[in-house]
Amino acid sequence: MTLRSTDELITEARAGGRAVAAFNVITLEHAEGIVAGAEQVGVPVILQISENAVKFHGGSLLPIARASAAVAQSAGVPVSLHLDHVEDEALLRQAADAGFSSVMFDASHAEYAENVEATRRAAEWAHRNGLLIEAELGQVGGKDGVHLGAHEPGARTDPDEAVAYVAATGVDALAVAVGSSHAMTTRTAGLDFELIERLRDAVAIPLVLHGSSGVPDEALAAGIRAGIVKVNIGTALNLAYTGAVRSFLDADAKTVDPRKFLKPARAALAETVAQMLAVVSG
Numbered sequence: 001m002t003l004r005s006t007d008e009l010i011t012e013a014r015a016g017g018r019a020v021a022a023f024n025v026i027t028l029e030h031a032e033g034i035v036a037g038a039e040q041v042g043v044p045v046i047l048q049i050s051e052n053a054v055k056f057h058g059g060s061l062l063p064i065a066r067a068s069a070a071v072a073q074s075a076g077v078p079v080s081l082h083l084d085h086v087e088d089e090a091l092l093r094q095a096a097d098a099g100f101s102s103v104m105f106d107a108s109h110a111e112y113a114e115n116v117e118a119t120r121r122a123a124e125w126a127h128r129n130g131l132l133i134e135a136e137l138g139q140v141g142g143k144d145g146v147h148l149g150a151h152e153p154g155a156r157t158d159p160d161e162a163v164a165y166v167a168a169t170g171v172d173a174l175a176v177a178v179g180s181s182h183a184m185t186t187r188t189a190g191l192d193f194e195l196i197e198r199l200r201d202a203v204a205i206p207l208v209l210h211g212s213s214g215v216p217d218e219a220l221a222a223g224i225r226a227g228i229v230k231v232n233i234g235t236a237l238n239l240a241y242t243g244a245v246r247s248f249l250d251a252d253a254k255t256v257d258p259r260k261f262l263k264p265a266r267a268a269l270a271e272t273v274a275q276m277l278a279v280v281s282g
């Protein structure tokens with residue numbers, strides 16, 4: 001199958017009253033496991049590579065991007081490539097020639113006016129290069145250890161501000177702060193469904209939920225019914241992957257061939273992907 005565009009996958013999901021899931025890729029095994037999980041349930045998926053993952057690869061985008069694109073191209077389900085949580089404009093500009101059809105430009109840490117100005121510039125560039133651009137308003141906590149309480153100022157996206165932000169920046173999708181937080185290892189986040197509905201009614205563009213690993217299945221399904229169209233998931237995969245590595249090595253002190261423990265780890269990751277896709281694509 002050829003690489004699909006994130007725009008198509010979002011549009012198709014939205015038309016069907018579903019969401020599309022975007023899973024974080026850190027290593028080649030993540031990309032392989034995500035696609036294997038999506039194939040198990042026959043559901044389209046987005047492979048997303050974050051700026052932090054690029055930093056992990058020594059600042060080089062192309063090796064992991066090209067590998068992910070190759071995995072996507074041989075998938076039996078539609079797959080697109082998304083560059084996630086980009087703060088560095090130089091990295092943003094590399095997205096055009098690396099197989100990505102969408103980017104998330106993240107200036108959510110900045111004051112409102114600065115967020116608008118930086119995101120507007122990024123959106124102009126993205127549109128000139130045929131990319132869908134997502135941006136964040138209100139801060140989803142949990143990035144780099146910054147934890148906002150669910151009711152702290154800035155932890156929620158204001159609908160009126162969202163309308164102004166979308167008009168001023170020209171972005172195509174909006175990451176909203178509605179109760180989830182990044183990097184949660186328990187599924188205990190509570191979503192504000194009423195706020196999601198107000199945001200959906202206020203802005204015409206699709207809403208994106210970040211930090212979805214911490215959201216219980218029922219809340220995820222209800223959030224999608226309320227208006228979420230793209231669901232970002234990372235930590236849940238790492239829990240499954242690292243858990244499988246740990247239990248293999250705990251039981252076997254002699255193995256040195258990494259394939260012995262990476263194989264069950266990739267399979268555990270695929271299983272989590274399949275379970276979460278069943279919820280997301282309901």
Ligand code: G3H
Nearest residue numbers: 183210211213232234235
């Ligand atoms: O953009 C990536 C996601 O928001 C992942 O968040 O690791 O908490 O699932 P998570």
Ligand code: ZN
Nearest residue numbers: 182210211232
């Ligand atoms: Zn995120």
